[in-house]
Amino acid sequence: MESPPDTVLAAFELSGEAVLLPGGQGETWRVRDVVLKPVGVVAEAVWRAEVLAGLPEGLGFRVARPVRAGNGDWVVDGWEAGEFLAGATDVGRPDDVLRAGAAFHEAVAELPRPEFLDVRDDPWAYGDRVAWAEQPAGGSPAYQELVGELLEARRPIESTAQVVHGDLLGNVMFADGLPPAIIDWPVYWRPPAWAAAVAVVDALCWYDAKPELAARWAHLPEWGQMLVRALIYRISTDEAARGPAIWTADHRDAYQTAIDVALGYTR
Numbered sequence: 001m002e003s004p005p006d007t008v009l010a011a012f013e014l015s016g017e018a019v020l021l022p023g024g025q026g027e028t029w030r031v032r033d034v035v036l037k038p039v040g041v042v043a044e045a046v047w048r049a050e051v052l053a054g055l056p057e058g059l060g061f062r063v064a065r066p067v068r069a070g071n072g073d074w075v076v077d078g079w080e081a082g083e084f085l086a087g088a089t090d091v092g093r094p095d096d097v098l099r100a101g102a103a104f105h106e107a108v109a110e111l112p113r114p115e116f117l118d119v120r121d122d123p124w125a126y127g128d129r130v131a132w133a134e135q136p137a138g139g140s141p142a143y144q145e146l147v148g149e150l151l152e153a154r155r156p157i158e159s160t161a162q163v164v165h166g167d168l169l170g171n172v173m174f175a176d177g178l179p180p181a182i183i184d185w186p187v188y189w190r191p192p193a194w195a196a197a198v199a200v201v202d203a204l205c206w207y208d209a210k211p212e213l214a215a216r217w218a219h220l221p222e223w224g225q226m227l228v229r230a231l232i233y234r235i236s237t238d239e240a241a242r243g244p245a246i247w248t249a250d251h252r253d254a255y256q257t258a259i260d261v262a263l264g265y266t267r
Helices: 006-011 042-054 094-107 123-131 141-153 192-206 211-216 223-242 249-264
Strands: 029-031 034-038 079-083 162-165 172-174 187-190
Touching: 042 079, 042 187, 094 162, 094 172, 094 192, 094 211, 123 223, 141 223, 141 249, 162 192, 187 192, 192 211, 192 223, 192 249, 211 249, 223 249
Parallel strands: none
Antiparallel strands: 029 034, 034 079, 162 187
16 A cells, blocks of 8 residues: 555645554554544545544543644545554453443444445445345355354344444554553444444454353343344455455354354344
């Protein structure tokens, strides 16, 4: 990924070397105390900036305050900017991640549903719609075999949707003496328990978490159905983003472990 062009740096009134940061899909750059990254859907980036700029302090978490360009815009030539925060992500602390996510979701609970969700079109939006039966599940035989039990176990739910962070586990940073920081917010309109379930599923599949993690959060509403939908979301997104070649034996086995845990909460 190329670094932000000089025109973007000038627009945000920045000077100095742009340093590529780890993570962020190799697209995130730091210039002094400002982080720059390309945006996907401009309307989402603008909406998110307005929300984050307006959140009060002292809510039990930090956010990277967005930085306006000199002309007042949040996005310039496909780039957005935010303050650099101290800390590092830690996927080995899923319970702390989930607690930070709960505080964040409480803070944004009253926001209305953003319109850009209707036009977002990428593998993650596709997987989300499949998970919630807003779009049919279709894919390779390996995908169909893996997701079949989950689709059969899916039932209607009553939980209320709100804006949530759909990728918490790798996007909560920790620093000594500071509240956890919520970063890189992909916006979804789903129950907060689903966002927690996505983080739990990710930890079970890829970061050696034990089934006891799911048990510790089983007090969340309609937990089994949230785990089922979280898995359908991740599996469907994998198929859409990377195609049938993703379904190696190891990849299927990683999901199967979490599937077995999730189905245990639906019986």
